[in-house]
Amino acid sequence: MSKKVNKEAELKMLYDMLVIRRFEEKAQQQYQMQKIGGFLHLYIGQEAVAVGSVAATRPDDYMITAYRDHGHALARGMGMNEAMAEIFGKATGCSKGLGGSMHYFDKARNMMGGHAIVGGHVPLGAGFAFAARYRGEDRISLCYMGDGAINIGAFHEALNMAALWRLPAIFICENNQFAMGTAATRSNHLKEIADRGAGYNMKSVVIDGMDVREVRDKIAEIATAIRKEPEPYWVECRTYRYRGHSMSDPGTYRTKEELEKHKKDDPITNFSSVLIKEGLLTDEEFKKMDAEIKALASESVKFAESSPDPDVAKLHDYTFVENDPNYQPIATTPDVRGQNPFSCTFSV
Ligand SMILES: Cc1ncc(C[n+]2csc(CCOP(=O)(O)OP(=O)(O)O)c2C)c(N)n1
Ligand SMILES: [Mg+2]
Numbered sequence: 001m002s003k004k005v006n007k008e009a010e011l012k013m014l015y016d017m018l019v020i021r022r023f024e025e026k027a028q029q030q031y032q033m034q035k036i037g038g039f040l041h042l043y044i045g046q047e048a049v050a051v052g053s054v055a056a057t058r059p060d061d062y063m064i065t066a067y068r069d070h071g072h073a074l075a076r077g078m079g080m081n082e083a084m085a086e087i088f089g090k091a092t093g094c095s096k097g098l099g100g101s102m103h104y105f106d107k108a109r110n111m112m113g114g115h116a117i118v119g120g121h122v123p124l125g126a127g128f129a130f131a132a133r134y135r136g137e138d139r140i141s142l143c144y145m146g147d148g149a150i151n152i153g154a155f156h157e158a159l160n161m162a163a164l165w166r167l168p169a170i171f172i173c174e175n176n177q178f179a180m181g182t183a184a185t186r187s188n189h190l191k192e193i194a195d196r197g198a199g200y201n202m203k204s205v206v207i208d209g210m211d212v213r214e215v216r217d218k219i220a221e222i223a224t225a226i227r228k229e230p231e232p233y234w235v236e237c238r239t240y241r242y243r244g245h246s247m248s249d250p251g252t253y254r255t256k257e258e259l260e261k262h263k264k265d266d267p268i269t270n271f272s273s274v275l276i277k278e279g280l281l282t283d284e285e286f287k288k289m290d291a292e293i294k295a296l297a298s299e300s301v302k303f304a305e306s307s308p309d310p311d312v313a314k315l316h317d318y319t320f321v322e323n324d325p326n327y328q329p330i331a332t333t334p335d336v337r338g339q340n341p342f343s344c345t346f347s348v
């Protein structure tokens with residue numbers, strides 16, 4: 001065991017991964033009891049990616065992801081109550097019950113959303129990095145996506161611009177090996193997903209996404225480098241989802257044996273064993289931690305059930321910007337290169 005190990009930080013990573021696992025098991029149960037409508041995509045198996053990368057970065061760094069978003073929000077510190085209430089479509093949810101499972105949002109924690117359109121959020125991830133550079137801040141943008149997003153047009157536009165403008169973004173591909181029922185090997189003419197970065201002359205890194213320490217350490221290294229010298233990185237985190245694509249997935253595209261083989265790499269079981277072996281945790285402490293988290297997950301269901309529905313009269317709220325101190329009406333929008341961008345016709 002390295003001398004530099006910080007017991008509290010290590011235990012927090014285990015705790016955060018367990019929060020995601022137990023929260024989602026509870027959500028799955030509620031879905032099966034038909035208390036939750038719409039889609040539900042579980043992150044179970046992939047917890048080390050969100051937890052390790054959040055542990056490696058700062059709370060003021062931006063993060064954005066696709067629809068498999070519970071893990072990212074919880075890792076950033078969202079409470080289980082507001083997370084569960086959102087899935088139940090309640091007014092106390094993180095998106096006021098208007099987003100549901102795929103559209104978590106937590107501006108206070110710089111969690112800039114779960115996004116349902118595959119690859120559609122990648123330009124936004126580049127945009128947050130642009131905003132940070134433009135303002136002269138040393139914040140970075142963590143942009144997560146699935147292996148199914150890397151052939152989408154918006155993905156390529158975003159990576160090209162990010163590379164051209166040297167934006168401080170870490171594009172993290174969570175390669176869980178499938179896009180719905182399609183294996184990544186059937187949809188990409190690539191040897192490795194990590195090779196995608198080469199097309200944009202971008203530094204590329206492969207990470208074992210089942211090992212939370214490796215995720216944290218490698219992302220921390222990249223984050224430190226790009227805060228000083230901005231440039232984007234392309235990261236492939238190799239991981240695996242233990243549940244179906246969504247709740248209605250019959251899973252016919254993989255065998256039971258394959259699933260069982262990958263369960264041996266369980267990021268939580270393996271990390272807890274390592275911590276016990278290193279003397280940072282006892283078996284009893286682990287059981288106590290788990291029981292505490294399970295109780296919080298049950299509590300979050302009670303919270304969600306007893307919360308009010310959103311007010312129908314407010315259905316159209318939150319669609320357009322309101323009370324934004326940065327918003328400038330057209331008349332006061334400053335000129336850009338001598339022209340007002342909103343009141344003139346550009347000649348090209
Ligand atoms: C532009 C677009 N095309 C198709 C879909 C339908 N769809 C939803 S999820 C998904 C698979 C995406 O897989 P991946 O990016 O690997 O993410 P994972 O589900 O594995 O986390 C598809 C094709 C969509 N949401 N958006
Ligand atoms: Mg995938």
